[in-house]
Amino acid sequence: MSKKEETKEPEEILEDQEEVVEASVAEEEVPETSEPEKSELDLANERAEDFENKYLRAHAEMQNIQRRANEERQTLQRYRSQDLAKKILPSLDNLERALAVEGLTEDVKKGLEMVQDSLIQALKEEGVTEVSIETFDPNYHMAVQTVPTDDDNPADTIAQVLQKGYQLHDRLLRPAMVVVYS
Amino acid sequence: MSKKEETKEPEEILEDQEEVVEASVAEEEVPETSEPEKSELDLANERAEDFENKYLRAHAEMQNIQRRANEERQTLQRYRSQDLAKKILPSLDNLERALAVEGLTEDVKKGLEMVQDSLIQALKEEGVTEVSIETFDPNYHMAVQTVPTDDDNPADTIAQVLQKGYQLHDRLLRPAMVVVYS
Structure with missing residues (x-):
């Protein structure tokens, strides 16, 4: 998790810098060429992040279910008679x-x-x-x-x-x- | 015995998954220099797909674990005495x-x-x-x-x-x- 956050930070900084550079060079041409690509990437990144979160949540939930099932089994065993x-x-x-x-x-x-x-x-x-x-x-x-x-x-x-x-x-x-x- | 083997499976799968996660992180960092924009998008898409698959697998595994835990509980109850x-x-x-x-x-x-x-x-x-x-x-x-x-x-x-x-x-x-x- 922390690794991924670290690797994303520089990208974000780069994106910000690009915007600034492009804006200063030619204001008119900017939105048409850069935005479609950028948003495609953004969407892909969002999608990746979204599924990563879902996966991590499912993973955590899976461990909870397993832990609870174990606890329940132990109680059932202990008081079975x-x-x-x-x-x-x-x-x-x-x-x-x-x-x-x-x-x-x-x-x-x-x-x-x-x-x-x-x-x-x-x-x-x-x-x-x-x-x-x-x-x-x-x-x-x-x-x-x-x-x-x-x-x-x-x-x-x-x-x-x-x-x-x-x-x-x-x-x-x-x-x-x-x-x-x- | 066979039951025990089954319950171990998810852990093994998880370990495999964790390895894959690390591998994909490492891949991300490599190609940035050669084809930055295109591969960045490709990688983001791959990453999204990768986590989607992982999420779907984790979700399916979660349901398996729950089903098995229920079956086990019923057997324990039935033969508890x-x-x-x-x-x-x-x-x-x-x-x-x-x-x-x-x-x-x-x-x-x-x-x-x-x-x-x-x-x-x-x-x-x-x-x-x-x-x-x-x-x-x-x-x-x-x-x-x-x-x-x-x-x-x-x-x-x-x-x-x-x-x-x-x-x-x-x-x-x-x-x-x-x-x-x-």
């Missing part, structure tokens, strides 16, 4: 409930735990993890119940988790349902 | 095995069936279905064992399914393990 993962969470809840039933035989319990472990492992490999419950965070926790604070438990700390929350990388799949001190 | 679905299949196997255990209480059985149903439902909503076992198809079935044919069962028909196969839309996630008559 979101829908299926969300739909699997109730199965995990059901498994937990089944495991909480009294009087399970060792075989059944083992079987259920195997299913649970393999589900959790599959989700983990795809980037799904349990929401942390160390400190109460309204972005990740839904307070569905409160209990009074005491000396050991200040306000806005989590007393109990009623249902686990899950996130896919940084994106929340569902909040944890919690009881908070208040 | 592939990895997670594949990893969930062993959990389904484990559930089936757990349900086959003798002497389950009604509560446990109900719990297991609920988990199983919700998993199958979640997979189905994402396009995952069991591989059909009506007729033996080596693209979808793996014959791991054979039994002798008889009058009712001709060769290459399925005698038993040892492990279910699953597919995501038209794409196989894993083949069904079957016993075939032979």
